[in-house]
Amino acid sequence: MIEIRKQEIIPSQEDAFALQGISSGSKVSSNIILLFDQAVKIFAEHAQPVGIIAEISKNDFGIIYAGEGRNETDTPVAEIFQKADRLALFATTVGQGLHDKINELFVNKDFALGSMLDSVASAGVEKAADVLEAFFGSTVTRGIEDDKNIAVMRYSPGYCGWHVSGQRKLFEYLKPEEIGITLRASYLMEPLKSASGVFIAGGVDIHFFADTYSFCSQCETHSCRERMYRIEHSINASEPGEQPASIDKRRKE
Amino acid sequence: MDILRQIALVLQRGDSSGINELLQQALDNKLGPREILDDGLIAGMNVVGDRYKKHEIFLPEVLLAAKAMHVGMDKLKPLFLKDEVPSRGRVVIGTVQGDIHDIGKNLVAIMLSGAGFEVIDLGKDVPPKKFIETAVEQNAKVIGMSALLTTTMPVMKKVIGELKEKGLSGRIKTVIGGAPVSEEFADHIGADGYGYDSVQAVDCIKRLISAS
Numbered sequence: 001m002i003e004i005r006k007q008e009i010i011p012s013q014e015d016a017f018a019l020q021g022i023s024s025g026s027k028v029s030s031n032i033i034l035l036f037d038q039a040v041k042i043f044a045e046h047a048q049p050v051g052i053i054a055e056i057s058k059n060d061f062g063i064i065y066a067g068e069g070r071n072e073t074d075t076p077v078a079e080i081f082q083k084a085d086r087l088a089l090f091a092t093t094v095g096q097g098l099h100d101k102i103n104e105l106f107v108n109k110d111f112a113l114g115s116m117l118d119s120v121a122s123a124g125v126e127k128a129a130d131v132l133e134a135f136f137g138s139t140v141t142r143g144i145e146d147d148k149n150i151a152v153m154r155y156s157p158g159y160c161g162w163h164v165s166g167q168r169k170l171f172e173y174l175k176p177e178e179i180g181i182t183l184r185a186s187y188l189m190e191p192l193k194s195a196s197g198v199f200i201a202g203g204v205d206i207h208f209f210a211d212t213y214s215f216c217s218q219c220e221t222h223s224c225r226e227r228m229y230r231i232e233h234s235i236n237a238s239e240p241g242e243q244p245a246s247i248d249k250r251r252k253e
Numbered sequence: 254m255d256i257l258r259q260i261a262l263v264l265q266r267g268d269s270s271g272i273n274e275l276l277q278q279a280l281d282n283k284l285g286p287r288e289i290l291d292d293g294l295i296a297g298m299n300v301v302g303d304r305y306k307k308h309e310i311f312l313p314e315v316l317l318a319a320k321a322m323h324v325g326m327d328k329l330k331p332l333f334l335k336d337e338v339p340s341r342g343r344v345v346i347g348t349v350q351g352d353i354h355d356i357g358k359n360l361v362a363i364m365l366s367g368a369g370f371e372v373i374d375l376g377k378d379v380p381p382k383k384f385i386e387t388a389v390e391q392n393a394k395v396i397g398m399s400a401l402l403t404t405t406m407p408v409m410k411k412v413i414g415e416l417k418e419k420g421l422s423g424r425i426k427t428v429i430g431g432a433p434v435s436e437e438f439a440d441h442i443g444a445d446g447y448g449y450d451s452v453q454a455v456d457c458i459k460r461l462i463s464a465s
Binding site (some may be wrong): 020021022026028029031032035102106109110111112114115116118158164165184185186187188190192218220 | 267310311312313314316317319320323324351352353354356359360363402403404405432435450
């Protein structure tokens with residue numbers, strides 16, 4: 001079990017606004033800024049972030065990934081995890097208290113604040129997963145001199161062709177019930193503001209793929225592009241003289 | 254500026270604390286609750302919806318206006334006689350069985366009541382039978398269903414199938430929404446409408462009801 005400090009997972013305005021349908025760079029009213037500030041304050045008061053990580057072998061992960069046999073036939077995860085150096089399952093939540101608070105705001109007709117808090121909490125869960133990912137990354141790179149060539153990316157059931165029913169085996173192995181996350185028959189996690197999945201650590205090049213899989217056209221976020229950009233950017237930042245290969249050039253053939 | 258226009262403007266600003274005072278002034282000026290509702294509150298809410306669709310304002314501003322609308326409705330409702338509470342029609346709404354995400358569904362319910370509909374909110378994790386029984390009992394014109402999981406989307410199809418089996422599909426329309434739901438899916442399962450967001454869902458329900 002890993003304690004996560006609340007200060008580490010306060011989301012940015014940009015991340016919360018994106019979930020409110022407000023695109024980056026939009027001019028927003030002072031009312032919206034005020035709502036965000038209020039929501040962050042409530043989030044800081046009520047969030048109870050906690051996470052759990054368990055390293056797993058490729059063989060064991062292969063069984064978990066296969067789940068109930070409902071994955072897409074061709075997926076990035078199936079290919080990438082085989083090339084990984086290390087893998088770890090994870091789960092994290094910001095707690096039930098926030099969900100209760102969001103409901104309370106709606107009951108009291110504070111719809112705008114309730115909705116903003118919902119977005120702040122969703123973005124906060126992603127930040128909590130970022131913290132766990134960084135923790136696992138630091139474990140992986142400990143003692144390695146050339147750690148700039150190692151990167152970690154995460155994937156979750158329900159995304160990138162990994163069927164959401166994969167949650168069942170993930171839960172059986174990881175036991176996130178220990179940190180208060182349970183799984184419903186519909187594979188829905190409770191508390192709602194929770195995330196789970198796998199961290200895949202390995203050479204930078206293994207993480208790049210084109211978003212041309214059959215399911216990519218239905219994906220609304222394409223957040224894999226942003227994560228690849230971050231990996232690429234970190235290489236660029238560490239080696240200013242070297243131009244990184246573009247994401248497109250590293251596409252899956 | 255006349256009082257009804259002021260009400261509409263205050264509502265557009267999302268000023269829920271200012272709305273009651275203006276409503277009282279309107280009532281003191283002998284305006285009827287129906288007129289205040291239609292030409293003040295609903296007129297203001299219509300402008301908010303239009304501005305949102307044109308991307309001139311964002312969701313939080315719509316929801317601030319919705320709160321002002323609800324505050325106003327709370328003041329006006331007791332002034333209508335029992336059987337004269339205005340309604341554009343009854344809508345049964347809920348998050349389908351197996352799913353407990355309810356923010357999106359709540360937003361649609363809020364916007365529907367703001368637009369003058371009578372909303373029967375069944376909450377979350379609602380079985381197909383409950384949607385249909387309630388719609389029949391309450392003489393609702395529309396069933397609105399929300400799902401945020403691909404695993405719970407088939408429940409929507411089940412409701413539509415059961416309505417068809419019971420010969421109710423012409424009388425009770427269905428509208429679906431939620432992150433994994435699409436227009437194509439709505440067509441595929443035979444839903445009468447699809448709402449990408451709460452404002453679009455309300456527009457869709459208005460269209461379905463006026464066409465029926």
